[in-house]
Amino acid sequence: MRVTTDLWVSALVRRVFGAGGFAAIVKRGATEAGAVFVLSRGRLGEVALYGPAPQTSYDSADPDERFFALLDSSDDGSAFDARLEREKKFDPDIWVVEIEAGTIPVEELLLVKAD
Incomplete structure (x- = not known):
């Protein structure tokens, strides 16, 4: 059984704070199954946007995992807005979470699939 998006995001926020980072829910989406986008801000100003990975990235052996793909990265986060x-116009139920990861790399907080 897959956990709700609300619970998954809450766990992500706790893990980030536990690692000495900061996290904020910028947009709260559908409680049960909203798609999650994560804006990661580095200490030197770099910004990366992660979103749901394509369906081909999912593992049939573990179908309940949430996989992410790096959508873009930049030194200017305004393009991500x-x-x-x-x-949001395409799917009003999305979640947007902004994090500064702290001591744990983003790749350990999210299951990031490479291209």
Whole structure:
């Protein structure tokens, strides 16, 4: 049984704070099954946007895991605002979580699939 998005996001926020980082829910989406987008801000100003990985990335042996893909990275996060607005228009139930990971790399907080 897959956990709700609300519970999964809460666990992510706790893990980030536990690692000495910061996390905030920018947009709360559908409690049960909203798609999650994560904005990761580094200490030197770099910004990365992670979103749901394509369906081909999912493992049939573990279908309940949430996989993410790096959608884009930049030193200027303003471009991501426009992208997230488009995503919200397409699917108003999305979640947006912004994190500064602290001591744990983002790849350990999210299951990131490479291209």
